[in-house]
Amino acid sequence: MKRILFTEFFPEENREKSVANPCQMLLETNDKPLELSELEWLCTKGLVWIDLDSTEGEDMDFLARGCNFHPLAIEDCINKNQRPKLDEYESYLFIVLHRFQYDTERRTLKNNEIHIFFNEKFVVTVHQKDEPSIEQLKERCMTQGNPLSRGTDQILYMLFDQTVDSNFPILDKISEEIVRIESQILVNQDTQQTIAGILFLKRNLTRIRRILSPQREIVNSLIRRDNRFLSPKIQIYFRDVYDHLSRIYETIDMDRDLLGNTMDAYFSVISQRTNDIVKRLTLISLIFMPLTFLTGFFGMNFTTIPYANAPLLYITIGLMSLIPISMIFWFRKKHWFKD
Template sequence: MIQVCLLEDGRILTGGEELLDRAGRKWIDVSEPTEEVMGRLATRFGLHRLAVEDTLHLDQRPKLEEYPGHQFIVLQGFTRGADVCQLTLHEHHFFLSEDWLISVHSLNFPGFESVAKRVKDDPRALQERGTDFILYMLADALVDAQFPILDDFSEELEDLEVAIFERPERTQLQRIFELKRMLVTLRRVLSPQRDVVSLLSRRGVPFIHERTTLYFRDVYDHLVRLYEQIDAGRDIVGNAMDGYLSMVANKTNDITKQLTIFATLFLPLSFIVGFFGQNFDALSTPQHYTAMWVMIVGFPLGLIAWFKYKQWL
């Protein structure tokens, strides 16, 4: 599906492919691209065959490539599902020239509609600032959508840490690994994307005006913040795992300690019962039974007092 925003006589016209051949700056958005649609656009705008092929395979990494007459940019982002670890990857491809911008994607992200509305309501975005500014707005919306995901991640990780120190459970360890895999996924995407935006924020990139590089520098700062949050999250996840293992080890030590104390208490009793339970007629006297009961009661009490004195209890 093709949607076109065309700047003509100071106003924005919206429509489909019928606007492609009309003169003026334009933003062409292609959702759910097909080989036929991309072939028509490649013929009309001189898109390079390798770049067009990349748009039909959603397994690219963030990158910036220069072709004759246009730049090819790949940017990615995520949206979350009901669970913070349920991430949906959004891969967006852009062809940038002086008078047109082609955006290609299979899924819309939340900030896309706001960018489209801003372009339609404010013709200056195309008239005065150019197609590279539209690229900036799309990149900024894609990057800013990652902050709520990491905020939700931080809140869940804090709750998980509290739960671990209150009562460690096996399901918490499984959740820690899920959160760790989520961070690895975010890092794998945002790390190369930071390099791409860094290139866009430098002077001398074709079709990126100097005034727009300042805006891309702001996007780069956002990516640096995200990257720092991911690194901090990795450290906290590691601490949470260490805390879980420590709590489990402490719990195991407490159980072993209690079992050892019970065994120690019953050890002298077993000796006494075994010794005085022998069939000796000479010992079958009232004194014998008195001594036996004194030892049965005295030994455990003495051991308990000794344990408390040694601070084992």
């Protein structure tokens, strides 16, 4: 489905003053396909933002024949799992962005791709099915006014800003998970799922960092002085996006360090428990060592028990039996049976 989300028209006598008709700001084209002549007319009369929420054949034919976009860029729109990148063509830019979504119940992380065709006349966004960031941006633009009145680069900035800032709530949830796991370890309530949870969070952080790394390079390329597609005024805003990405990087690195410390604490607790078990087993061995000696000595094949008629034999056996009992009291006094 092709949608003209926003249009901005210029009067013929004064192109510096734009005229936005609220009735034409949002136009659904389910029944009537957007023709090439309409797109050409919109681009000659003003600016346009077109959104495609499908990569089916009809929409891709529109990009290829109607918009005359490069086949490699269209192929990237069709094929999933594209790396974030920026390709510069003769008259437009092609950008691939990734946006993450975090499922709190399942604690799973998935990313959605947004493909953007951009120049000073139009913005074309392509994505699979409904994309929350596009809908949120549309609502934001409807309340704040037509963003195309400030140029197509304003739409591009808002897309980047919306996509980058959506990572902060995800990182906050991951930080909460880290704190929860730390609390479980400290109060000795950790389970077998603890180490799995630590590794799962660490993998998610690594995945986010791997995706955001090329996106930071994209923003860095957009804020260069020799960029011919962005105005100097909007480049200042992209520097703010770059700062947000740097903050995200710092947060990810900090969370990864916390996870490393949490894993060390987990293994320390496990090692301490192992030492306590070994200590108890050692104490039990010491307690039963005198009894083992007695049973081993008198369990030999004697015809008659040595010293059987000696008056002190049974007294000696009784005293030796008191040794384990005294050892138990001694260990309890030293608190060796406690953790």
